[in-house]
Amino acid sequence: MPPILWLIPGLPLFGFVALYLSAGRMPHRAAAAIGVGSIGLATLLAFAFAHWFLGASLPGDVYLETAWRWITIGGFDPAVAFRLDPLSLVMMLVVTFVGFLIHLYSAEFMAKDEGYGRFFAYMNLFVAAMLTLVLADNLLVLYAGWEGVGLASYLLIGFWYRDPANGAAARKAFILTRIGDTAFIIGLFLLFHELGTLDIATLMARAHETWATGSAVANAAAALLLAGALGKSAQLPLQTWLPDAMAGPTPVSALLHAATMVTAGVYLIARTHELFELAPAVELTVAVIGAATLLLAACSALNQHDIKRILAYSTMSQIGYMFLALGVGAWTAAIFHFMTHAFFKALLFLAAGAVMMRLNDEHDIFRMGGLWRRMPVAFVSFLIGASSLAALPLVTAGFYSKDMILWGVWSSGPAGPGLWATGFVGAFITALYSFRAVFVMFFGDARRTPSGRYGWCIVAPLAVLSALALTGGFVNIPSALGNVNSFSDLLAPVLPARQEVTTASTTQALVMAATSLLVLLGVYLAYLTYIQRAQVLRRIATSSPARALAGFWFGGWGFDTLYEHIFVRPFLALARLNRNDIVDACYGGLVVASRTLNRALSRTVTGRVRAYAAWVAVGSLAALAIALFLQ
Amino acid sequence: MASVSPSQALLLAMILFALGLAGVLARRNLVFLLMSIEIMLNAAGLAFVVAGSRWHQPDGQILFILVLTLAASEVAVGLALILRIHQRNASLDADAAAKLKG
Numbered sequence: 001m002p003p004i005l006w007l008i009p010g011l012p013l014f015g016f017v018a019l020y021l022s023a024g025r026m027p028h029r030a031a032a033a034i035g036v037g038s039i040g041l042a043t044l045l046a047f048a049f050a051h052w053f054l055g056a057s058l059p060g061d062v063y064l065e066t067a068w069r070w071i072t073i074g075g076f077d078p079a080v081a082f083r084l085d086p087l088s089l090v091m092m093l094v095v096t097f098v099g100f101l102i103h104l105y106s107a108e109f110m111a112k113d114e115g116y117g118r119f120f121a122y123m124n125l126f127v128a129a130m131l132t133l134v135l136a137d138n139l140l141v142l143y144a145g146w147e148g149v150g151l152a153s154y155l156l157i158g159f160w161y162r163d164p165a166n167g168a169a170a171r172k173a174f175i176l177t178r179i180g181d182t183a184f185i186i187g188l189f190l191l192f193h194e195l196g197t198l199d200i201a202t203l204m205a206r207a208h209e210t211w212a213t214g215s216a217v218a219n220a221a222a223a224l225l226l227a228g229a230l231g232k233s234a235q236l237p238l239q240t241w242l243p244d245a246m247a248g249p250t251p252v253s254a255l256l257h258a259a260t261m262v263t264a265g266v267y268l269i270a271r272t273h274e275l276f277e278l279a280p281a282v283e284l285t286v287a288v289i290g291a292a293t294l295l296l297a298a299c300s301a302l303n304q305h306d307i308k309r310i311l312a313y314s315t316m317s318q319i320g321y322m323f324l325a326l327g328v329g330a331w332t333a334a335i336f337h338f339m340t341h342a343f344f345k346a347l348l349f350l351a352a353g354a355v356m357m358r359l360n361d362e363h364d365i366f367r368m369g370g371l372w373r374r375m376p377v378a379f380v381s382f383l384i385g386a387s388s389l390a391a392l393p394l395v396t397a398g399f400y401s402k403d404m405i406l407w408g409v410w411s412s413g414p415a416g417p418g419l420w421a422t423g424f425v426g427a428f429i430t431a432l433y434s435f436r437a438v439f440v441m442f443f444g445d446a447r448r449t450p451s452g453r454y455g456w457c458i459v460a461p462l463a464v465l466s467a468l469a470l471t472g473g474f475v476n477i478p479s480a481l482g483n484v485n486s487f488s489d490l491l492a493p494v495l496p497a498r499q500e501v502t503t504a505s506t507t508q509a510l511v512m513a514a515t516s517l518l519v520l521l522g523v524y525l526a527y528l529t530y531i532q533r534a535q536v537l538r539r540i541a542t543s544s545p546a547r548a549l550a551g552f553w554f555g556g557w558g559f560d561t562l563y564e565h566i567f568v569r570p571f572l573a574l575a576r577l578n579r580n581d582i583v584d585a586c587y588g589g590l591v592v593a594s595r596t597l598n599r600a601l602s603r604t605v606t607g608r609v610r611a612y613a614a615w616v617a618v619g620s621l622a623a624l625a626i627a628l629f630l631q
Numbered sequence: 632m633a634s635v636s637p638s639q640a641l642l643l644a645m646i647l648f649a650l651g652l653a654g655v656l657a658r659r660n661l662v663f664l665l666m667s668i669e670i671m672l673n674a675a676g677l678a679f680v681v682a683g684s685r686w687h688q689p690d691g692q693i694l695f696i697l698v699l700t701l702a703a704s705e706v707a708v709g710l711a712l713i714l715r716i717h718q719r720n721a722s723l724d725a726d727a728a729a730k731l732k733g
Binding site for chain 2: 607610614
C-alpha cells in the first residue's frame with residue numbers, strides 16, 4: 001500500500017474544512033455529496049487497508065506511518081504518526097463504516113433543516129477526530145483527537161442553538177467530559193515525567209521495565225487515565241451528561257453512541273491495558289464502576305418515556321458492560337461488544353429517528369403505539385436492534401458479545417462471580433426495558449397516524465445495520481456452540497488473552513444457558529406487563545414504594561440533584577458573592593487612594609513662592625529633627 | 632589677632648540664616664526676597680569657612696568661592712526675572728505672581 005493511511009482521518013477533515021468555509025451557502029446536494037462522500041471514500045480506503053493488512057502479515061502485526069515530527073524540545077519529540085494494528089483496524093473499520101451509514105441516513109433525515117451544511121461539517125469533524133484518536137501512535141496525538149471529539153460533540157449537541165436548553169445540554173456535556181480530560185492530561189504529564197516518552201508502544205514497554213506491579217506511580221497513572229475514560233464514556237460518577245446529550249439531532253446521537261465519543265474511553269483503556277495490568281487496584285475499580293453503572297443505567301432506562309433517553313441510558317449500561325470486561329482483563333470481549341454495540345445501537349437510534357420523523361418529532365413512547373403495521377421498515381429494524389441489545393440467544397450479535405463478557409467475568413478470579421451477578425441481573429433488566437420500548441411503541445392501540453414515507457437513504461442504512469446486528473456476532477462463537485475464534489485470533493497480537501482459568505466447558509454452557517433463560521424471562525415479563533397488562537403486575541407497579549423507586553430511577557438516581565447541590569449551587573453562590581470582583585476591587589482601591597492623595601496635594605500648589613519656602617523650611621527642620629532623634 | 636571660637640562663629644552663621652529665612656517668609660517685595668536669600672547663602676558660606684578653619688583644611692574656603700559664584704548667577708537670573716515680573720504686573724509683590732503656578 002502507498003503510505004496514505006493519513007487520508008483516512010484526513011478526508012473527513014477536508015470535508016469539514018470545505019463545508020465549514022462555505023458557511024452554509026453551499027446547495028444541499030453539494031453539501032451532502034461532500035459530507036457523505038468524504039466519509040464514503042474514507043470507508044473505502046479503510047477497507048482497502050484492511051484487505052492489505054490482513055494479507056500482508058507484517059512484522060509484529062503493526063503498520064506505522066509518520067506524517068511529520070510535531071515538535072522537538074529537549075528529549076520530547078512526539079511525531080504525528082498513525083499506527084495500524086488489529087485493535088485500531090477494528091476500531092477504524094467500525095467508525096468509518098457505521099459513520100458512513102449514519103451520514104447517508106442524515107442526508108435524508110436532515111433534508112429540511114436550515115443548518116444542513118453546518119450539520120455535515122460538524123459530523124465530518126466528529127468522525128475525523130475519532131479516527132485520529134483510534135489511529136494515533138502517540139498519546140499526545142490521541143489526546144488531540146480526544147479533544148476534537150469533545151469539541152465536535154459540543155457543537156452537535158447544541159446544534160439547534162436557538163433553544164437555550166440545548167446550549168445548556170451542550171455545555172453540560174463539555175464541562176463534565178472536561179473534568180475527565182483534565183485528569184487525562186495530568187496523567188500524560190505524569191507518564192512523560194516518569195518514563196520520558198508518550199509513544200504508546202515504547203511507553204508500555206518502559207512501564208513494564210520500570211514499575212513493579214501495584215506500585216504507587218503505576219496506580220496513579222492508571223487512575224488518571226481511567227478518570228479521563230470515565231468522563232468520555234459517561235460512566236459513574238461523570239455519567240450525567242449523556243441523557244441530556246439527546247438534545248442534538250437523532251443522527252448525532254447515533255454517531256455519538258455507536259461509533260465516536262463514548263467508546264473512546266473503552267478504546268483508551270484497551271490501548272493502554274498493559275499499564276492497567278500493572279495497577280490491579282485500578283483495574284478492579286474499572287470493573288466495579290462498570291458493574292455499578294450498568295445496573296444503575298439499566299434501572300433508569302426502565303422508567304423513561306422519551307425513546308431517546310431510553311437509548312441513552314441503555315448505552316451507558318452497555319458501556320458499563322465493556323468497562324466490566326476491561327476491568328477483569330477480558331480486553332477482546334470489550335472490543336467485541338464495542339463492535340456489536342456499534343451496530344445495534346446505531347440501528348436503534350436510526351430506527352427511532354425514522355419513527356419520530358414520521359410522527360412529527362414525537363419522543364414519548366406512550367404516545368406512539370400500534371405502529372408495526374404502519375411503518376414495517378422501522379418496526380423490523382427497531383425489533384432487530386432491541387433483540388440484539390437484549391442479547392436474544394443465538395440469533396443476535398449482542399448475544400455472542402455479551403456472553404463473551406459474562407464468561408470472561410465469571411472466570412476472572414475471586415471477584416468474578418460477584419461481578420458476574422451484576423452483569424447477569426443487568427442482562428435481565430436490559431431485556432425488560434428493550435422489549436418494553438418495542439411493545440409500547442409498536443403494539444397496542446394506535447394513537448398517531450404517521451405521515452410521509454422513507455427514501456432509500458434511510459432504508460439502506462437500516463437494512464445494512466439490521467443485517468450486521470444479527471450476524472455481526474458470528475465472528476466469535478463460544479466453544480459450546482461451535483468454537484469460532486476469528487475475532488479473538490485477529491486481536492490476539494495486541495490484546496493477548498489472559499491465562500484462561502480452565503473450567504470445564506460444561507460450566508460455560510450452563511452459564512450461557514442461565515443468561516439466555518433470564519433474557520427470555522425478561523422479554524416475557526415485558527410481554528406480560530405491556531401487552532397482556534397482567535393485573536398483578538399493574539398492582540405492584542402502582543403501589544407507592546414502586547412509584548417512589550420509579551421516580552428516583554427516572555431522574556437517574558438523583559445524581560443531577562446531588563451535583564446541583566454539591567457543585568453547581570455553591571459555585572453559583574461564590575460567583576454571586578464575587579459579582580463585584582474582589583480582586584479587581586483591590587486595584588480599584590489603589591486608583592481611588594492615589595486620586596484622593598493627588599487632589600489633597602494639588603491644594604498645596606498655590607503659586608505663592610513664600611509658602612513654598614515655608615514648606616521647604618518646615619521640611620528641612622523636620623528632617624533635621626528626625627536625624628537628631630534617630631542618632 | 633584675637634581669634635574667634637568656632638562655636639561663636641557658627642552662632643553668628645545661624646543668626647544670619649534665621650534672619651534671612653525670616654526675611655524670605657515675611658517680606659513680600661521681590662527685591663527684598665532676593666536680598667534675604669543672599670543673606671542665607673552668606674550664612675551658609677560663613678559656616679563653611681568656619682568649618683574649614685576649625686579643621687585647618689582649604690575645602691571650606693573653596694566651597695565659599697563656589698557659593699559666591701552660585702549667588703552671583705542666582706542674582707543675575709533673579710534680577711532678570713524680577714524685571715520681567717515688574718513689567719507684567721506693575722508691582723513687585725511676590726504673591727501677585729501666584730498666577731505662574733501650573
